Amino acid sequence: MSAITHRYDFVYLFDVVNGNPNGDPDAGNRPRVDPDTSRGLVTDVCLKRKVRNFVALAKGNVPGFRIYMAEKAILNNSNLEAWTEQGIEPDKKGDYSRLPKDEENARRITRWMCENFFDIRAFGAVMSTDKNAGQVRGPIQLTFAESLDPVSPLEISITRSSVTNERDADKERTMGNKHIVPYGLYRAHGFISARLANDARKGTGFSEEDLSLFWRALGEMFDHDRSAARGEMTARRLIVFEHESDLGNAPAAKLFERVKVSRAPGSDGPPRSFSDYAVTLDEAPLPVGVKALDLI
Amino acid sequence: MTDSTPDFGLKLHVWGERACFTRPEMKVERVSYDVMTPSAARGIVEAIHWKPAIRWIIDRIHVLKPIRFESIRRNEVGSKIAESSVRSAMRSGRLDELVTVVDEDRQQRAATVLRDVAYVIEAHFERTSKWGLEDNDAKHIDMARRRARSGQCFQRPCLGAREFAADFELIEGDPPPAISESRDLGFMLLDIDFSAGARPVFFRAEMIDGVIEPPRLEDAKAKR
Numbered sequence: 295m296s297a298i299t300h301r302y303d304f305v306y307l308f309d310v311v312n313g314n315p316n317g318d319p320d321a322g323n324r325p326r327v328d329p330d331t332s333r334g335l336v337t338d339v340c341l342k343r344k345v346r347n348f349v350a351l352a353k354g355n356v357p358g359f360r361i362y363m364a365e366k367a368i369l370n371n372s373n374l375e376a377w378t379e380q381g382i383e384p385d386k387k388g389d390y391s392r393l394p395k396d397e398e399n400a401r402r403i404t405r406w407m408c409e410n411f412f413d414i415r416a417f418g419a420v421m422s423t424d425k426n427a428g429q430v431r432g433p434i435q436l437t438f439a440e441s442l443d444p445v446s447p448l449e450i451s452i453t454r455s456s457v458t459n460e461r462d463a464d465k466e467r468t469m470g471n472k473h474i475v476p477y478g479l480y481r482a483h484g485f486i487s488a489r490l491a492n493d494a495r496k497g498t499g500f501s502e503e504d505l506s507l508f509w510r511a512l513g514e515m516f517d518h519d520r521s522a523a524r525g526e527m528t529a530r531r532l533i534v535f536e537h538e539s540d541l542g543n544a545p546a547a548k549l550f551e552r553v554k555v556s557r558a559p560g561s562d563g564p565p566r567s568f569s570d571y572a573v574t575l576d577e578a579p580l581p582v583g584v585k586a587l588d589l590i
Numbered sequence: 591m592t593d594s595t596p597d598f599g600l601k602l603h604v605w606g607e608r609a610c611f612t613r614p615e616m617k618v619e620r621v622s623y624d625v626m627t628p629s630a631a632r633g634i635v636e637a638i639h640w641k642p643a644i645r646w647i648i649d650r651i652h653v654l655k656p657i658r659f660e661s662i663r664r665n666e667v668g669s670k671i672a673e674s675s676v677r678s679a680m681r682s683g684r685l686d687e688l689v690t691v692v693d694e695d696r697q698q699r700a701a702t703v704l705r706d707v708a709y710v711i712e713a714h715f716e717r718t719s720k721w722g723l724e725d726n727d728a729k730h731i732d733m734a735r736r737r738a739r740s741g742q743c744f745q746r747p748c749l750g751a752r753e754f755a756a757d758f759e760l761i762e763g764d765p766p767p768a769i770s771e772s773r774d775l776g777f778m779l780l781d782i783d784f785s786a787g788a789r790p791v792f793f794r795a796e797m798i799d800g801v802i803e804p805p806r807l808e809d810a811k812a813k814r
Contacts (some may be wrong), residue, residue, distance in 0.1 A: 319664075337662070420670045421671040438753060
């Protein structure tokens with residue numbers, strides 16, 4: 295597996311119908327909204343979580359594709375041998391007294407982590423390999439996704455025809471709330487810095503195979519993330535700009551400007567489906583050394 | 591061009607939707623400084639071009655947009671990867687112990703971040719002890735300018751945290767006007783002095799008509 299050799303900048307569009315794409319813990323789990331513009335937000339870490347979950351699902355226990363930041367508790371056959379070998383109590387966190395002073399050792403550990411865990415290769419990780427928490431920076435960087443138009447979250451009250459506690463038996467039913475966004479088309483930008491994958495010293499070894507898995511994850515991850523809260527979420531477009539060189543051939547901002555999302559002709563009123571929008575990629579010749587790929 | 595920046599100066603316009611230059615005294619529930627720190631500015635320039643032979647010095651930071659804040663709360667993970675547990679997994683060749691279950695290691699943290707920011711960074715570089723025969727000043731400044739002009743970067747620069755990506759362009763003429771506001775920004779992180787074992791160094795930041803001139807790291811105005 296060889297590390298990637300091109301820089302990528304991508305525009306990712308996804309939408310939600312009658313669901314909550316990303317709740318705000320500060321606002322009782324209402325969909326996140328930018329108070330200035332009333333546009334909906336989905337954080338970068340929310341999207342990364344879904345990528346991790348998809349890879350865990352698609353690759354299961356394939357060597358090299360483990361996910362370090364796991365979501366569900368994993369039933370272990372408790373493996374105490376490794377601990378006893380080290381003479382460490384399992385409840386003890388990062389033992390700072392035995393740091394690899396030797397840079398080569400620290401790097402070996404990091405390399406081994408990168409080889410085994412997809413999410414560390416892709417997104418990086420903070421490891422306690424030296425006093426200021428040696429970090430692996432992954433090549434993939436995602437920004438907050440923002441809806442194209444203001445969203446107006448609704449609070450839907452629902453009833454349940456059963457109760458939890460016996461003392462409430464005479465009440466017969468309980469009430470609950472759901473927050474939904476009737477419709478929102480969200481746009482996120484992402485960057486893949488090839489040097490953080492292929493650099494001899496800093497690279498994580500993020501490979502071509504990893505890259506195609508990542509594109510696949512963006513395309514399919516919502517299909518495996520169904521839940522009562524989410525409503526219908528769908529990946530709509532993934533437009534990738536591939537640069538000839540690993541440092542890039544054009545400013546990302548200039549490339550992103552070419553992807554225009556506007557209201558479709560003839561649609562008015564609040565947007566309620568993807569067909570209310572028109573996505574256009576500027577036809578003008580791209581800068582030398584840049585290719586546009588339409589992956590969804 | 592001023593006297594302090596000869597022909598080896600770089601002027602970079604950087605901007606983005608959000609930014610978080612975290613105050614070290616408020617790291618858990620992050621609160622951003624009002625403006626970009628010199629150390630963040632150096633990181634942005636280094637993301638475009640850096641070699642061990644040079645070190646970037648930030649001369650000036652121009653603030654181009656009014657200072658506005660917003661709050662975001664996110665689920666974050668509480669712990670780092672312990673090196674000892676990685677070693678034991680390497681030794682035993684088993685990965686199933688080596689995992690962080692995020693639902694059981696949750697921390698919800700709020701961040702107070704800046705909205706809609708734009709800055710001009712003025713910087714120049716100096717030689718370090720690793721300066722070799724193949725290095726020359728013109729080569730490095732040309733490389734940095736060429737990359738900034740064509741949008742090339744070693745890694746995507748960011749505004750304090752990686753989720754807040756920075757767009758950048760080279761300024762070849764006069765920079766856009768800064769905000770006409772003067773403020774005493776109080777004590778602010780100047781940079782981390784890695785020659786002294788990663789010691790943070792602070793300075794008294796004054797914004798005069800939207801421009802901050804940080805002292806040099808070894809200057810007496812920098813407080814350790």
